[in-house]
Amino acid sequence: xxxxxxxxxxxxxxxxxxxxxxxxxxxxxxxxxxxxxxxxxxxxxxxxxxxxxxxxxxxxxxxxxxxxxxxxxxxxxxxxxxxxxxxxxxxxxxxxxxxxxxxxxxxxxxxxxxxxxxxxxxxxxxxxxxxxxxxxxxxxxxxxxxxxxxxxxxxxxxxxxxxxxxxxxxxxxxxxxxxxxxxxxxxxxxxxxxxxxxxxxxxxxxxxxxxxxxxxxxxxxxxxxxxxxxxxxxxxxxxxxxxxxxxxxxxxxxxxxxxxxxxxxxxxxxxxxxxxxxxx
Amino acid sequence: xxxxxxxxxxxxxxxxxxxxxxxxxxxxxxxxxxxxxxxxxxxxxxxxxxxxxxxxxxxxxxxxxxxxxxxxxxxxxxxxxxxxxxxxxxxxxxxxxxxxxxxxxxxxxxxxxxxxxxxxxxxxxxxxxxxxxxxxxxxxxxxxxxxxxxxxxxxxxxxxxxxxxxxxxxxxxxxxxxxxxxxxxxxxxxxxxxxxxxxxxxxxxxxxxxxxxxxxxxxxxxxxxxxxxxxxxxxxxxxxxxxxxxxxxxxxxxxxxxxxxxxxxxxxxxxxxxxxxxxxxxxxxx
Numbered sequence: 348x349x350x351x352x353x354x355x356x357x358x359x360x361x362x363x364x365x366x367x368x369x370x371x372x373x374x375x376x377x378x379x380x381x382x383x384x385x386x387x388x389x390x391x392x393x394x395x396x397x398x399x400x401x402x403x404x405x406x407x408x409x410x411x412x413x414x415x416x417x418x419x420x421x422x423x424x425x426x427x428x429x430x431x432x433x434x435x436x437x438x439x440x441x442x443x444x445x446x447x448x449x450x451x452x453x454x455x456x457x458x459x460x461x462x463x464x465x466x467x468x469x470x471x472x473x474x475x476x477x478x479x480x481x482x483x484x485x486x487x488x489x490x491x492x493x494x495x496x497x498x499x500x501x502x503x504x505x506x507x508x509x510x511x512x513x514x515x516x517x518x519x520x521x522x523x524x525x526x527x528x529x530x531x532x533x534x535x536x537x538x539x540x541x542x543x544x545x546x547x548x549x550x551x552x553x554x555x556x557x558x559x560x561x562x563x564x565x566x567x568x569x570x571x572x573x574x575x576x577x578x579x580x581x582x583x584x585x586x587x588x589x590x591x592x593x594x595x596x597x598x599x600x601x602x603x604x605x606x607x608x609x610x611x612x613x614x615x616x617x618x619x620x621x622x623x624x625x626x627x
Numbered sequence: 628x629x630x631x632x633x634x635x636x637x638x639x640x641x642x643x644x645x646x647x648x649x650x651x652x653x654x655x656x657x658x659x660x661x662x663x664x665x666x667x668x669x670x671x672x673x674x675x676x677x678x679x680x681x682x683x684x685x686x687x688x689x690x691x692x693x694x695x696x697x698x699x700x701x702x703x704x705x706x707x708x709x710x711x712x713x714x715x716x717x718x719x720x721x722x723x724x725x726x727x728x729x730x731x732x733x734x735x736x737x738x739x740x741x742x743x744x745x746x747x748x749x750x751x752x753x754x755x756x757x758x759x760x761x762x763x764x765x766x767x768x769x770x771x772x773x774x775x776x777x778x779x780x781x782x783x784x785x786x787x788x789x790x791x792x793x794x795x796x797x798x799x800x801x802x803x804x805x806x807x808x809x810x811x812x813x814x815x816x817x818x819x820x821x822x823x824x825x826x827x828x829x830x831x832x833x834x835x836x837x838x839x840x841x842x843x844x845x846x847x848x849x850x851x852x853x854x855x856x857x858x859x860x861x862x863x864x865x866x867x868x869x870x871x872x873x874x875x876x877x878x879x880x881x882x883x884x885x886x887x888x889x890x891x892x893x894x895x896x897x898x899x900x901x902x903x904x905x906x907x908x909x910x911x912x913x
Contacts, residue, residue, distance in 0.1 A: 441636040467896060
């Protein structure tokens with residue numbers, strides 16, 4: 348009796364391993380195909396996209412880098428992402444601090460406002476915003492777009508920061524007050540250093556979402572010289588759709604830095620995802 | 628005094644949001660009742676004409692239906708995969724984190740990258756896997772080019788990139804289940820399904836509900852993968868409210884109509900939010 352239930356347990360365990368492996372393969376297979384084909388030329392790919400490359404030919408990478416204008420694109424992406432992160436950290440950090448302590452009468456109203464703002468469609472404010480920015484000649488302005496992306500990411504960032512501030516014991520703030528700390532000193536010298544993990548988490552969550560953003564950047568960042576890496580990469584698809592090796596090399600250039608970054612910051616990233624969604 | 632300072636501290640976040648989201652959002656509500664083309668400084672109020680035109684527009688209904696189908700697919704397939712994989716990972720002490728990372732790879736990549744790589748290496752009828760299968764004699768066409776399959780093909784790519792996120796969320800929630808309850812259930816002789824149904828699932832219910840509602844809301848907003856993979860085609864078979872609104876605004880310059888569609892999308896989001904409140908009220912009663 349006991350041994351049969353053990354055997355059954357073992358079978359379930361093997362089965363679950365097989366299923367987990369299958370799902371891993373489904374996640375990785377398309378990405379592996381990209382890597383394989385990035386070293387091949389068009390004829391090789393047409394003959395068999397599943398075959399191993401004959402040689403590690405990196406000419407596709409050189410061509411892709413120039414064709415997608417990645418030297419400009421990556422700089423723009425870094426500028427856009429960096430500016431947005433700075434705006435979001437300052438604004439959502441301060442807002443999170445105020446909301447966590449229920450320091451204003453309007454706490455509930457502001458919370459509800461941000462909850463609604465988090466779920467409304469971008470299309471609800473995109474069109475008037477576009478034509479207003481066009482009027483002020485701000486289409487293609489990376490800093491203007493940073494503010495838009497900051498606004499889009501603000502609700503989630505504020506809620507995350509609020510959670511991190513709520514974990515700080517209130518006695519700490521009270522005793523600093525008694526010691527005569529000004530609000531400015533309290534925030535910059537005591538509170539912000541204490542929520543550093545929160546600031547890192549928010550930077551990473553917002554950073555990846557801005558780096559990958561499509562709808563807003565493609566609408567507002569017109570003109571090749573203003574393209575982010577993502578938009579430069581996208582512009583290849585129209586011109587080079589008969590040069591798959593180049594497209595795949597460009598894809599690797601898009602994928603690899605992100606995967607490496609993700610592996611480095613995984614702990615913070617996963618913590619950010621989870622504390623934004625898991626309700627206790 | 629302290630109060631003023633606190634309002635000052637919250638003002639950057641509020642101001643940015645109000646200037647960029649709230650006021651343009653209000654403008655959209657107004658614009659929905661005009662014939663604004665995006666440039667004119669004197670748009671005319673046309674009452675509910677935009678809405679009337681949408682109601683007799685077959686493509687609008689088609690888009691709405693596609694959004695509904697999309698929602699149905701997303702509240703089933705990724706949720707089932709997410710729960711299944713999360714339950715399986717729960718018992719993996721060593722390999723859990725490695726699996727989580729792999730499952731998240733597609734999720735952290737840009738929609739543009741994911742869409743382009745599927746378009747090229749999988750769906751391309753000449754140089755993709757589809758082309759290769761055709762070459763070796765399997766009669767197969769790119770599912771993106773047929774009106775019957777395009778929607779499912781686009782949804783598959785989006786689900787492929789999304790489900791790993793749910794696995795991570797569900798796993799984190801499952802791990803908070805009190806150990807005594809699980810042990811007690813084992814002692815009672817519950818099987819795996821019963822333990823899930825009566826111990827784990829009630830424990831993750833709040834997280835499950837919030838994700839469920841979020842999925843519904845975002846199914847009505849879905850844009851990136853559809854726009855990048857098919858642009859709403861072939862012959863509107865993958866048209867969504869979001870892509871249809873975008874086309875009205877930036878190709879036809881009928882911003883009034885685009886705004887009317889955007890209002891519709893927001894309305895469904897609002898419905899889903901009410902659904903969430905209704906769901907949590909039932910929880911509170913128990």
